[in-house]
Amino acid sequence: MTYPSTLSDLISNFRKLPGIGEKSAERMALSLIELPLEDVSNFAKAMVSSKEKLHPCLVCGSITENDLCDVCSDDKRNKSVICVLEDYKSVIAFERAGNYNGVYHVLNGLISPIDDVNPEDINLASLIDRVSKLENPELIIALKSTIEGETTTLYIKKIFEGKGVEISRLSYGIPMGAEIDYLDEITLDRALNDRKKIS
């Protein structure tokens, strides 16, 4: 039994999305064609128009429909504190947390020699340029604690070392609510290294 070709074509398109296997793709395709034609056609238009309208912010590399993203165009944000992130999803996570008043710089990748991703392949040149124009700049590097994340963190630290830039990284430690005895050794070891005095 094969699906009608338009249907199998639709299924293979759904499979291009992350974490979508054959079964989920089938279910989504079959549900999609149950929607009214207007809904399907609006969905299709939203896909193409997102792809066409969204592009990187000219300053920070985050996603926007305009030249500058909402954060970069907000006068109330402190432009001399820059939080360096891997991707746009991390920007959203920080904005949801809601306590950060600086701006961002989205690398859109991490240095990974094994995958042939070099410093010039990620959005780093514009960071150097941005920082050079600031007085008393501060960089907060918030990359994940993998080899790629740490390589990139160290690389950025080296670039700005001795140039009057205050550089920090996020602390490693116990995630909220986690049981100490379930933590892996590396997390525990890092939480110990990053310990804070109780005042």
Place this chain on the structure above:
Amino acid sequence: MTYPSTLSDLISNFRKLPGIGEKSAERMALSLIELPLEDVSNFAKAMVSSKEKLHPCLVCGSITENDLCDVCSDDKRNKSVICVLEDYKSVIAFERAGNYNGVYHVLNGLISPIDDVNPEDINLASLIDRVSKLENPELIIALKSTIEGETTTLYIKKIFEGKGVEISRLSYGIPMGAEIDYLDEITLDRALNDRKKIS
């Protein structure tokens, strides 16, 4: 923090699909806009064209691009054995199992007074019509064992009772590989009732 409006529009479209929550919809939308424009545009076209081209088979109510579905237009299938199913997904399941040589009738729903779905709201009239034109017809009712499924099964049985139609339903029982001690009481009770002589 709000998403750019085109992006949040795309996310809300993904949320219309079954089992897709906010987080999954965000992940899919963000991945979609990472695909090349050509892929996105093909995906969008596949959606609209599936909706436009696929429609119910004129005979059995299954999904097809033509007047008749692949099964109904296949001369090798036994047209006097009709397996009655709830939806197109069930047709696919049967065809994958691969041992059935009859044809199907897709009800596209089940009788459910509580949801105001009456016999005339599902694809039943055309089944009566089909069966009346056959010599020695056989009906195999393969609906799920819920109140709606069993109500529909009994309703169909009543329609054809005493009219020379051989009617059966699928057996209830232990699914392959299941541990007896983990089965619920109703399944066990039904497996007992549907027991078969070991020959």
